[in-house]
Amino acid sequence: MAVITYRDALNMALREEMHRDDRVFLMGEEVAVYQGAYKVSKGLLQEFGEMRVVDTPITELGFAGVGVGAAMAGLRPIIEFMTWNFALLAIDQVVNAAAKMLYMSGGQFPMPMVFRGPNGAALQLGAQHSQAWESWLAHIPGLKVVAPATPYDAKGLLKAAIRDDNPVCFLEGEMLYNTKGEVPDDDYIVPIGKAELKREGEHVTLVSHGKMVLVALQAADQMAKEGIMCDVVDLRTIRPMDVDAITASVKKTNRCVVVEEGWEVCGVGAQVVDYVQRHCFDYLDAPVLRVHQADAPMPYTKSLEKAAKPDLPKTIAAIRQVLYLD
């Protein structure tokens, strides 16, 4: 099996799905001639032509709306946002058009489309460009929200998203694009709505998604040196969330730490905690703890940015606390 980057895994998924179904097309800023701001669409213009790989002006609301219209007309658009921070300009099309179209049209217009782009903080991009939007998007009935952590899941989930008849918000990570992993050449999908136990342990459950899965796995490695074994549940899909996977793990370990990039208030972790307290109440030996970004706009200053971000030491501290180790 080839070891390739997350970036190339996404590229592979786009290429395979565009070959598989000629209704699939890609549209966004710099996706064609420039080959993508992060080179996810490298080679696609040459392979599929300018009718299916479409550069747009800097008009997020406009091209997101064109995507909605194309989906209504029977195509399967993939709308790339250069980052999800820019998607705020298009949020009316995402939330008020795409998410509600099937419902408000009485089932006449399915929305088989994907909104995709990098999400969350990279390094020193400042407060406006360092945000994790999954809890915003997952709040909306009618949207599916996925956030793959590995190249394998990136390919499989993007293919599943493209084939889904509902609008799927696909959250990538600038810091993930260069990570590598084994990815089959085969035509496989990772089903939306299924979490994966990325590592098995018995003492504590770490629930995470996207980039923070890598932090959770590092934390699990570090704790293993002390003999503390962590279950690492990678949600992969934020909405619909795999409640069974979470509760099965927590019932086994009796303790849970949720690690996420976003802010604390009304975050994804808050939803996880709700499921855990409802379904695992009699199994909990400690309050569920959350690791998240500091409750403030992301600082630009390097040292402050580091202090604000959820990271390995904060995750380790939370794990030790739910285990009553300190």
Added chain:
Amino acid sequence: MATKVMMEALSPTMEEGRLVKWVKNVGDAVKSGDTIGEVETDKAIMELVARGDGILRARLIPEGTTATVGVVIGVIAAADEDITAFTGGSAPAPAAVPSAAAPAAAPVPTVATAPVAESAAPSGPVRSSPLARRMAAEKGVNIGAIHGSGPGGRVIRRDIEGAAAAAPVAASNTAAATAAPAAASSKAAPTAVATAMQIDGEFKDVPLTQMRKTIARRLSESIGPVPTFYLTSEIDMTKVGQLREQMVANGDQYKVSVNDIIIKAVAIALTRHPECNAHWMGDAIRYFSAAHVGVAVATDDGLIVPVIRDAQLKGLGQIGKEARELAKKARERKLQPAEFTGGTFSVSNLGMFGIDQFTAIINPPEAAILAVGATETKPVWENGQFVPRQRMRVTLSCDHRVIDGAVGAKFLHTLRGLLEAPMMMLF
């Protein structure tokens, strides 16, 4: 929000407690964790701490009063909060609380108590994780009696596991050690689990299992504080007699009494059956590695039981010498406390008074006592004819909370084997 001050289960066996002293006065500000009173449990005087912040608004029982675990004995609330729900209205609990008004408690009527929690943990003040509560229910552990090791005294999984683990640990020790020393008494019952306990150090405390607790409670209810049963065995002392004759033939300084030999045999049997060499501790059974054998001595003032320490290590000469010295001191009323305390087992011999057989009363916290009758010449049917034999009847009184019938019987079996073939004591 008002916080009830309850009589809490401050020891595992506590069902009621006597409020020795209120440390806080009505009107005092208290914080969660502050000591507000002292409670005498069935074992010690313990601190009763506040489970909430506020003002101690009411003290519902006076000092010196006993209350059942779970009964509300005070109220912590904000200064202006209405606490009549706690201080009035509800029926007095069945606990024996005298109806004296709490001193200086302005709005308090006579006695107000919440319904008594049936020997279960008080539901309010015990902090515990949901998992710990579920495990406690499944294992039959009284969560209110467990000291929580989590933040703020929260009882968590490891506390329940700790409370429930000791018994299985003892069992596995027993199982692991079964092979080696089991052959000590070849006549012992097969799979002599009772002989296999290992004790590292002076003693080992084994917390009571639920089964042990239930046995203790049920049998105590039946018979009194110490549920005693009795096992009698007739022992052939012919060879003990021969041994004494052989020894004294070497000179008067080698004269030993039958009782000295019995003490020695008892000590050896106890080391092989530590299950009978034990103290009832209330919340645990303390098994001893050394046999400190008490020897009942009649004096003009009454009975006293000086102790021969480490009798299992001492020769007959040493045991006889100590026994005589201790008996002399006892009659002269010169025994020091250290000389008549710390016994792990007692022997009472009324043989010299011509008593054939009797039952002795256990000397708590010891778990057993051996009552020794007179040695008499009796006809014994052997090989088709009656032959004269020296026979002695002993009766073991056992505390059933500690010793079950089969365990006591195995001890007696070993003792009898040692006395009927006394050279085996050399082994």
